[in-house]
Amino acid sequence: MTELLTQNILNHITLSKKELDNFCNLFNQKVVQKKHFLMREGEVCKFEGFVTKGLFRVYHIDSNGFEQVLYFAQENWWITDIDSFTNEQPSQLYIQALEDSEVLLISKKDKEFAYINIPKIEKLFRIMTQKTHIALQQRMIDNLSKTADQRYLDFIEKYPNLFQRLTNLQIAAYLGISHEFLSKIRRKIASK
Amino acid sequence: MTELLTQNILNHITLSKKELDNFCNLFNQKVVQKKHFLMREGEVCKFEGFVTKGLFRVYHIDSNGFEQVLYFAQENWWITDIDSFTNEQPSQLYIQALEDSEVLLISKKDKEFAYINIPKIEKLFRIMTQKTHIALQQRMIDNLSKTADQRYLDFIEKYPNLFQRLTNLQIAAYLGISHEFLSKIRRKIASK
DNA sequence: ATCATTTATTGAACTTGTTCAATGTTTTGA
DNA sequence: TCAAAACATTGAACAAGTTCAATAAATGAT
Numbered sequence: 347m348t349e350l351l352t353q354n355i356l357n358h359i360t361l362s363k364k365e366l367d368n369f370c371n372l373f374n375q376k377v378v379q380k381k382h383f384l385m386r387e388g389e390v391c392k393f394e395g396f397v398t399k400g401l402f403r404v405y406h407i408d409s410n411g412f413e414q415v416l417y418f419a420q421e422n423w424w425i426t427d428i429d430s431f432t433n434e435q436p437s438q439l440y441i442q443a444l445e446d447s448e449v450l451l452i453s454k455k456d457k458e459f460a461y462i463n464i465p466k467i468e469k470l471f472r473i474m475t476q477k478t479h480i481a482l483q484q485r486m487i488d489n490l491s492k493t494a495d496q497r498y499l500d501f502i503e504k505y506p507n508l509f510q511r512l513t514n515l516q517i518a519a520y521l522g523i524s525h526e527f528l529s530k531i532r533r534k535i536a537s538k
Numbered sequence: 539m540t541e542l543l544t545q546n547i548l549n550h551i552t553l554s555k556k557e558l559d560n561f562c563n564l565f566n567q568k569v570v571q572k573k574h575f576l577m578r579e580g581e582v583c584k585f586e587g588f589v590t591k592g593l594f595r596v597y598h599i600d601s602n603g604f605e606q607v608l609y610f611a612q613e614n615w616w617i618t619d620i621d622s623f624t625n626e627q628p629s630q631l632y633i634q635a636l637e638d639s640e641v642l643l644i645s646k647k648d649k650e651f652a653y654i655n656i657p658k659i660e661k662l663f664r665i666m667t668q669k670t671h672i673a674l675q676q677r678m679i680d681n682l683s684k685t686a687d688q689r690y691l692d693f694i695e696k697y698p699n700l701f702q703r704l705t706n707l708q709i710a711a712y713l714g715i716s717h718e719f720l721s722k723i724r725r726k727i728a729s730k
Numbered sequence: 731a732t733c734a735t736t737t738a739t740t741g742a743a744c745t746t747g748t749t750c751a752a753t754g755t756t757t758t759g760a
Numbered sequence: 761t762c763a764a765a766a767c768a769t770t771g772a773a774c775a776a777g778t779t780c781a782a783t784a785a786a787t788g789a790t
Contacts, residue, residue, distance in 0.1 A: 408683035416675065429672045438679070465657055472664035479671040480621045482678060483608060487630070489681055490714040491600035494747075513767065522682040527747055529769050686777075705737060719777055721739050 347375060350398050350422055351450055359470045369460055369467060373450040378402075384425070384441040384449065391430035391437050393451040397423050400447025401511055405440050405519060415520040418444075418508055424474060425449065444516070494523045495531050539567060542590050542614055543642055551662045561652055561659060565642040570594075576617070576633040576641065583622035583629050585643040589615050592639020593703055597632055597711060607712040610636075610700055616666060617641065636708070686715045687723050 348370040355361065361369070373396070378384055384402065385391055397419050404425065405415045416439065419425040430437035431454060452460075460467040488497060498521060502509045509517070514532070518525040540562040547553065553561070565588070570576055576594065577583055589611050596617065597607045608631065611617040622629035623646060644652075652659040680689060690713060694701045701709070706724070710717040 406679050406683065412683065414679055414682035416679065428668060429675065432668055432672065461661070465660075468657075468660045468664055469653070472660055472667060475664060475667045475671055476620060476624055479667055479674065480624065482671065482674050483621065486674060486678060486681070487598050487606055487608065489678070490606040491598065491602075491604065515767065524748055525768075526749080526770085530747090533769080707737065716778055717738075718740085718779080722777090725739080 347398070348373065348450065351396050354396065354422055355470060358473045359466050361464070361466055365464050365466070369464055372456040372460060373452050376449050376451055378443040378447045378449060380443055380446050382443055384443065385427065385437060386440050387438055388436050389430075390434055391427040391439075393453060394424065394426040394431060394457060395449040395451045397421055397425055398448045398450060400443055400445040400449075401508075402441055402443055402447060402449075403516060403519075405442070406438055407440070413519045414522065415516060418505075418512065418516075418520070420508065420511070424478075428475075445511070489522065494521055494527065495534070497521050498528065498531055499535070539590070540565065540642065543588050546588065546614055547662060550665045551658050553656070553658055557656050557658070561656055564648040564652060565644050568641050568643055570635040570639045570641060572635055572638050574635055576635065577619065577629060578632050579630055580628050581622075582626055583619040583631075585645060586616065586618040586623060586649060587641040587643045589613055589617055590640045590642060592635055592637040592641075593700075594633055594635055594639060594641075595708060595711075597634070598630055599632070605711045606714065607708060610697075610704070610708075610712070612700065612703070616670075620667075637703070681714065686713055686719065687726070689713050690720065690723055691727070 351370055351373065352366055355366065355369070375398075376384075376395075378400070380400075384393075384395065387407065399421060401421075402419045402425055403415050404417050404419065404427070405413050407413050425441065427437045427439045427441070429435070430439070434454075457467075461471075488500060492500070498517070501517060501521065514528050515525045518528040521528065523531075543562055543565065544558055547558065547561070567590075568576075568587075570592070572592075576585075576587065579599065591613060593613075594611045594617055595607050596609050596611065596619070597605050599605050617633065619629045619631045619633070621627070622631070626646075649659075653663075680692060684692070690709070693709065693713065706720050707717045710720040713720065715723075
């Protein structure tokens with residue numbers, strides 16, 4: 347059950363079998379049905395999660411009722427609202443399963459326990475946060491400099507797998523455009 | 539010279555006087571004149587810096603020659619290209635002083651030395667990276683959901699100090715709009 | 731103080747992306 | 761398997777933001 351997780355961890359740091367077991371034992375599995383929520387706006391995020399099956403979207407609903415996707419998380423991805431989790435304040439985000447999914451959850455208390463008792467876990471999360479930050483920084487630059495057409499093509503190239511599993515509605519919400527406009531972009535690309 | 543730095547560190551973690559000294563001694567001061575560069579595109583980022591005086595902009599130039607500002611760093615802010623620094627690959631970014639500035643630099647080797655010899659430094663950078671990630675995440679949501687008008691007003695409210703030190707050209711490059719359009723936004727706001 | 735450079739403003743024409751409403755297509759669930 | 765719901769496409773009118781060119785204002789260097 348924690349095979350994917352251990353593999354993911356060992357990709358970042360080196361841990362003894364014992365440390366690995368101790369850390370993995372802090373996680374609890376949760377099954378989340380398609381369309382069900384792992385978290386909703388207004389709740390304080392009580393977990394950090396590792397997806398072992400399925401696909402989630404982490405999104406925001408703005409004052410006009412439009413949805414913006416912060417990121418998608420499929421198998422082998424970590425998932426949380428880092429702001430709400432870290433600062434223990436109400437989240438602005440929804441986390442919803444887009445497929446029948448399974449996730450391993452660790453609580454804040456257990457994560458802090460791990461920081462203290464397995465020092466390398468500090469390094470693990472330092473490296474992981476760095477990686478997600480680098481990816482977001484790249485996305486920020488792309489959003490500031492590229493047209494929607496180009497961002498769509500980039501998305502397909504960068505996440506061919508997600509592209510196949512997502513509806514155009516979801517992709518549009520990630521790209522920051524209306525799904526109607528995405529439809530027009532698709533037509534334009536197809537006609538070439 | 540390292541007063542601001544020690545204060546900044548102690549805001550995040552607790553260190554003994556000795557640990558603090560040892561860590562701070564790994565930094566070297568660099569004076570950077572207005573308009574001069576701390577780093578240019580294509581170079582590998584060899585440092586992580588802490589600004590003690592002045593103001594920098596970290597920006598990208600896209601294929602059409604337009605500049606996008608990833609962030610500004612004034613006194614008490616950290617500055618680096620985390621992607622280039624971490625992965626030791628050529629940067630896509632420029633780092634330029636917008637005022638006569640001073641910065642304390644630590645090399646990758648010395649930072650890694652600190653990770654090993656002062657374990658709490660691992661926590662320091664984990665927390666700092668989390669914070670910058672949270673801020674960037676918020677900016678991403680805002681960029682996806684808000685109009686340029688609103689983003690401009692938000693910027694003024696969030697960074698009143700930067701607002702005063704920056705030209706509209708720089709602010710426009712941060713907001714992701716042309717400076718002409720920013721000018722029109724300003725007129726519209728002023729006329730209310 | 732003055733000239734050169736950079737920054738800011740403005741208008742007109744244009745491009746990119748949105749909105750709304752209608753229609754067609756696919757998926758889902760009983 | 762069939763109806764309902766969700767998703768995708770399209771066009772027309774609109775809004776947001778860009779581009780270009782011209783001018784004005786502020787700043788900097790000497």
